[in-house]
Amino acid sequence: MSRWMRKRGLIAGTNPKSAAAETYRRLRTGIELANRTAGMKTIAIASAEPGEGKSTASANLAIAYAQANRSVLLIDSDLRAPVQHRIFDLPNETGLSTALAGRCGIAEAIRPTAFANLQVVCAGPIPSNPTELLDSDGMTALLEAAKERFDIVIVDTPSLAAGADALIVSDKCDGAVLVIRRGKTKFDAVAKAKESLESCRARLVGAVFNRTGR
Ligand SMILES: Nc1ncnc2c1ncn2[C@@H]1O[C@H](COP(=O)(O)OP(=O)(O)O)[C@@H](O)[C@H]1O
Ligand SMILES: [Mg+2]
Secondary structure, eight states: OOHHHHHHTOHHHHOTTSHHHHHHHHHHHHHHHHHHHHOOOEEEEEOSSTTSSHHHHHHHHHHHHHHTTOOEEEEEOOSSSOOHHHHTTOOOSSSHHHHHTTSSOHHHHEEEOSSTTEEEEOOOSOOSOHHHHHTSHHHHHHHHHHHHHOSEEEEEOOOGGGOSHHHHHHHTSSEEEEEEETTTSOHHHHHHHHHHHHTSSSEEEEEEEEOTTO
């Protein structure tokens, strides 16, 4: 387990009996239902602003899925401020950015983790043209290929307020989960985030109220 995990607590992985782990299992069940009824396989984890807990939620949800014996691919699409390589203690020399730029094959970018059934595509080195890379046919093809190989694909995204990247990625996914940091994110920002998600192809399949106790 990485230092990041110990320090920040990957709840689902380290303490499966906790209330938070139960929350992720419930979210997983909701997504499962959407998966079965509407064939949703690629799920973008989105939020209005940075720091609301998207990356933490993505990692926990991915672990909750893996613990249910489903094969999971977690993709870090936050090419400007990636964190999944730190959460799972993985090298970041190759990843989504290098695969989309054609500098490595996608197989090289998919890494196993300490968790059975869970593999991660880290973001890779920060590129000079993140929006262009995400808004490419290569990204569409990568997600389609991942759907063939994995039971579920969870995509950690940048914040919606930070530019076009998050919407571009969500538009390529089947479903989206909106993370809301209770007590911090303003209602207007949440409403705007929901509205912009509704304008893209992904269907909103759930919301996470993060840090409810703080
Ligand atoms: N439920 C939580 N309880 C405590 N700390 C949290 C929780 N969710 C997120 N954090 C912390 O808040 C910070 C931002 O979380 P992160 O998942 O990186 O947000 P985002 O991806 O939306 O920018 C991180 O330091 C993370 O460890
Ligand atoms: Mg993040």
